[in-house]
Amino acid sequence: xxxLQHIAKEYRRGEEHVTAIRDADFAVQAGExxxxxxxxxxxxxxxxxxxxxxxxxxxxxxxxxxxxVNGMSDASLSQIRxxxxxxxxxxxxxxxxxxxxxxxxxxxxxxxxxPDRAAALTALRRxxxxxxxxxxxxxxxxxxxxxxxxxxxxxxDPALILADEPTGNLDQAAGEAVMExxxxxxxxxxxxxxxxxxxxxxxxxxRTLSIEDGVVTEGRAS
Amino acid sequence: xRIPGHVWFxxxxxxxYRLRSALMMIAIVIGISGLTIMSSIGQATKQETLAxxxxxxxxxxxxxxxxxxxxxxxxxxxxxSDVTLTFDDAAALSGAPFARNVVEVENAFKIDASYSxxxxxxxxxxxxxxxxxxxxxxxxxxxxxxxxxxxxxxxxAILGADARRDLFGSSDPLSKTIRIAGVPFQVxxxxxxxxxxPTGASLDNLIFIPVSTAAKRLFNRDYLTxxxxxxxxxxRSDAAKADLRQLLxxxxxxxxxxxxxxxxxxxxxIMAQVQAMGSALGSLLVVITVLALIVGGIVIFAxxxxxxxxxxxxxxxxxxxxxxxxxxxxxxxxxxxxxxLIGGLIGMVIGVGGTQAVSVVERLPFVIDxxxxxxxxxxxxxxxVTFGAIPALKASRVDPIEALRG
Numbered sequence: 001x002x003x004l005q006h007i008a009k010e011y012r013r014g015e016e017h018v019t020a021i022r023d024a025d026f027a028v029q030a031g032e033x034x035x036x037x038x039x040x041x042x043x044x045x046x047x048x049x050x051x052x053x054x055x056x057x058x059x060x061x062x063x064x065x066x067x068x069v070n071g072m073s074d075a076s077l078s079q080i081r082x083x084x085x086x087x088x089x090x091x092x093x094x095x096x097x098x099x100x101x102x103x104x105x106x107x108x109x110x111x112x113x114x115p116d117r118a119a120a121l122t123a124l125r126r127x128x129x130x131x132x133x134x135x136x137x138x139x140x141x142x143x144x145x146x147x148x149x150x151x152x153x154x155x156x157d158p159a160l161i162l163a164d165e166p167t168g169n170l171d172q173a174a175g176e177a178v179m180e181x182x183x184x185x186x187x188x189x190x191x192x193x194x195x196x197x198x199x200x201x202x203x204x205x206x207r208t209l210s211i212e213d214g215v216v217t218e219g220r221a222s
Numbered sequence: 223x224r225i226p227g228h229v230w231f232x233x234x235x236x237x238x239y240r241l242r243s244a245l246m247m248i249a250i251v252i253g254i255s256g257l258t259i260m261s262s263i264g265q266a267t268k269q270e271t272l273a274x275x276x277x278x279x280x281x282x283x284x285x286x287x288x289x290x291x292x293x294x295x296x297x298x299x300x301x302x303s304d305v306t307l308t309f310d311d312a313a314a315l316s317g318a319p320f321a322r323n324v325v326e327v328e329n330a331f332k333i334d335a336s337y338s339x340x341x342x343x344x345x346x347x348x349x350x351x352x353x354x355x356x357x358x359x360x361x362x363x364x365x366x367x368x369x370x371x372x373x374x375x376x377x378x379a380i381l382g383a384d385a386r387r388d389l390f391g392s393s394d395p396l397s398k399t400i401r402i403a404g405v406p407f408q409v410x411x412x413x414x415x416x417x418x419x420p421t422g423a424s425l426d427n428l429i430f431i432p433v434s435t436a437a438k439r440l441f442n443r444d445y446l447t448x449x450x451x452x453x454x455x456x457x458r459s460d461a462a463k464a465d466l467r468q469l470l471x472x473x474x475x476x477x478x479x480x481x482x483x484x485x486x487x488x489x490x491x492i493m494a495q496v497q498a499m500g501s502a503l504g505s506l507l508v509v510i511t512v513l514a515l516i517v518g519g520i521v522i523f524a525x526x527x528x529x530x531x532x533x534x535x536x537x538x539x540x541x542x543x544x545x546x547x548x549x550x551x552x553x554x555x556x557x558x559x560x561x562x563l564i565g566g567l568i569g570m571v572i573g574v575g576g577t578q579a580v581s582v583v584e585r586l587p588f589v590i591d592x593x594x595x596x597x598x599x600x601x602x603x604x605x606x607v608t609f610g611a612i613p614a615l616k617a618s619r620v621d622p623i624e625a626l627r628g
Contacts, residue, residue, distance in 0.1 A: 045627075054542060054622050075546045082544020089626055093539045097238045109227035110544030152543070 001160065001191050002028040002051060007060035009046055009214075020046040022214035024060070028193060030159065033186040035205035036195045036216070043214040044195040045164055051193060052085050052162045053077045065159075082110040086153025090165040092145040094137040100124060100148045101133040104155055111156040123151040127181060143174025150181055161185060163194040167201060179204045228549070232556035236564070239529070243561055246525050249518030250565030250602050251572065257511040257598045258573025261591040263580055264504040270586050271420065271496055275489065278419040280357030282489045283456030285463055287315075287449040287470070291481050306483045307446040309437075311473055312350075318469060320454055320462035325357075326350040327448035328436040335429055337389040337400045344385045344427045346402060348436020356452050362386075364396050364411030371410075372432040375439055379407040382428035383415035400429075405440055407431060459488055508594075515601060518565070519609035522558050526613035530554070530620065537617055538625030551618035558610020559603055566602035570595060 009021040020043040028034050038044040049055035050062060053069055054077075062069045064080065072080075081087075086107075094103045104120040124130050127147040137145055146166060153161055163182065167175030183204055186192050194201065195211075202208045210217050236243045276282075289306045309326065316324040328348035335342050353359065354366040362383070371378050379400060386395055395409045407429075416425040437444055453462050463486055470484055530537075537550055545553075574590060581588040 046623075049623050052542065054626075075548065078541070078544050078546035078549070081542060087542040089539075089542075093535055093626065095238075095536055095539065098234065102234065106231075106540070107543035109230065110540070110549065114226075115230060156544070 001030040001032075001065060002193070003061075003063040003066075004051075005061040005063075007047075007050065007057045007062060009043070009050065009055070010058045019214055021050075021057075021216075024211075024214075024216040026209060026216055026218070028191060030191050031186070031189055033183070033192045033204070033206040034194070034209060035202045035207070036193065036209045036211055037197065037199070037202055038195065038211035039197055042211045044197075044211050047211060047216070048162050048164050048193065048195050051160075052087060053080050078110070082107060082112075083156060084158050084160055086156070086158040086161045088146070088149050088153050088161065088163040088166045090168040092137070092142070092149045092169070094145055094148055094152075096137060099134045099136060100129060100140065100151075103137070103148055104151045107152060107156050113156075120151070120155060123155050124148070126154070127151045141174065142170050143177055146170060146174070146178050147181065150178065150185075154185070159191055161190055161192045163192065165196050165198075166194065167196070167198065228552040228556040229560065231553045232560045235553070235557050236560055242525055242529065243564075246518075246522045246558075246561045247565035247568065249514060249521050250562050250605070251569040253511055253514035253518050254566045254569025254598050254602055255573035255576060256514060256569075257508070258570055258590070258595055259576040259580060260507040260511065261504065261594040262573070262577040262589055263584075263586065264500060264507065265591045266577075266581060266586040266589040268497060268500050269589060271500070272493070274418055274420045274422075275493055275496070277416045277425055279489050280359070281452070282493060283453050283459075284356065284489060285451045285453065285459070285466060286487050286489065287451065287466070288485045288487070289445070289447065289483070291483055291485060305443075305445045306474060307449060309444065309446065311470065312446060312449050314469065314473060315449065315451055315466070318465065320458070320465055321451050322454045323352050323356050323450075323452040324350075325353050325450040325452070326433045326446050327353075327450065328433050328441060328443075329447050330441060333403050333429075335385065335389070335400055335402045337395075337398060340389045342385055342388045342427070344382065344429050346436070346440070347428060347430050348433040348440070349430055350433050353430070353450075356450060360414045362412045362414045364409070366411055367430065367432050372434045375435045376432060377405065377407045377435060377439065378410040378431065380411045380413060380430040381409060382413050382430075383426040384424055385427055385429050386412045388427075402429060402431070403440060456490070459490055463488060511598075512601070515598075515605055518562070518602075519605040522561065522606055523609040523613065526554065526558055526610055527616065530613050530617045533617075534620050534625040537620045538622040541620075541622035542626065547618040550620075551614040554614035554617045555607060555610050558606040558614070560606075562602045562606025563599075565606075566599050569602075570599065 004024050004026055007021060007024040010017060010019050024047055036044055036047065046055065050057050057070060101117060101120045101124060104123050105115040105117065108115050121130060121133055124133055127150050129144060129147055132140060132144060140148065166178055170178065179201065182192055208219060210219065287307065312324050312326045315321055326349065329345060331345045332343045333346040335344055351367045351369050351372060359366065366380060367378065379402065381395060389400060395412060398409050399406050400409060419425045431440065451466065453459060466486060467482065471482065474483060540550060577590060578588055
């Protein structure tokens, strides 16, 4: 499903040249649950953004569903994100003062559909929050907010779910609930790529990669 | 993404940030309601002024000649005026090629008139019989003055509606004898009311008598206080005015450098002046309102720009969810447009309500200046979109990676 060939990413931060990714060369098959482990600053978020078509690699080749993504226009990349990819973030990023169900509806418009409340309610039911549909984010616990975010990531039925430290802001019980949810989605056939610094999370994965100083290696690095 | 999607999100954002949206709308509301009220009241005032002049003059295709070289404003006071216009002048004018009719007027104000124990002080107008036709008088009761009345120096009087009401109340005035400055006159007719004149005062507190009777039996003088010359060709008013002046100067034996001892005024010219004054005032008001709308646009600009900063995370989430840069720009642009549209609609409702209130208080006709209103709505949306453009562009350039960090 995903094929990265010698991907590198450099950018400037002020005067300084930063090399976020030196060499990423790996593939993820459809239906895999891959955890990429790395310390903060290891380049793991940048890698996830490139896989998610939010960012573009400086060098190398990235194929998503055999489609070469490098150099595509903003509109084409946006279309890919809308139809194929669902994002989950560490700090949930729900729209404030917007009910759970309206948050879930949001991506539908970008996939060219009219907002569909019934579909959004179905998605909320799948994450066990049907009774919280009209609650605002401020009325939900962290775990509940993240499950709403999962429902939002699912609403356009994407094949690929990308999660950036999804349990980072949650207590252990809520984190486990979210991980079990992701595991269930994987069992339904969705491909999941998750980046984390947390060793415990890796236990949920079918396969683990490590990233250190921008270099991705197979397995658990020391 | 299609247009309805932008509008959908824009509407939700407008509702989500109610206070912010209201702030952005205020100046637009003030601008549009102000424009509606001012232009509509301006229109109504113009109509009302025209109607009042028409009330007073009956027709605009005339030239009015008064004695003395005084100003054209107001009625010449008899005590101050030169004694220059004569019945012979009037007769000469009525033979002139440009004149259709010449009305002879011999008038005085605040003359005591009484019937039994009722006293009033109307203006008394001695007029030639053609007055009724030129001014378009219609009679409520009885008949108007005739040539015979004039030749016979008859003591007959036609009452204006106010004079009739004050002297007779509900009783029948016809053939009753009233006293004008002590002289008995028989009531021959009553005019229909004309309403208010340009100053707002009633035009019905009048008594008409034959002009010759007025000259010889009441005021005891043989000159006129006014001549109204109805023109054959109202389009050639200026040429007629020049001819009329030459004719009178010749009759009055005025040499080349001597000033006129009469004044000719043209109701058309006065009307044009009044209307030009009105429209100059109107343009000023429109300029002020447009300034208010531009201030509204700047408020939208500033608040939207601040909003882009505050909503970076939202922009990031939308971009991750598949929004292109164009879609983000479209949403913010739709927000600005929607806010100014709603502001414009609220302003319009307030404006129409305000116009109605003012028209009741000021006793003006209720007129809505529709073209100005449509223009104002278009302008407000244009302003929203124009001043929303830079914030929208800025929103579309927010880096989603930066925005989603942390």
